[in-house]
Amino acid sequence: MRQQTTDEPPVVLMDPTRPPRPVPGCDVCAALDRQRAAAEARSDIKRATTCEVEIRRHPHPGRSEE
Secondary structure, three states: OOOOOOOOOOOOOOOOOOOOOOOOOOHHHHHHHHHHHHHHHOOOHHHHHHHHHHHHHOOOOOOOOO
16 A cells, blocks of 8 residues: 655644734625724623624635635
């Protein structure tokens, strides 16, 4: 049996320290992003993080998981 000698492509992971980008044209993502920014401005990290999770989980047809 021969071993594979070619490299696998690297796995690309998103940077968890950066807020997610809202999908252009999506009113739900835009509203969540505004809420996230407002929460961050008042140092409400828990709410800001919740908004980030909701943006990442909001479904869009044809969008691959990040």
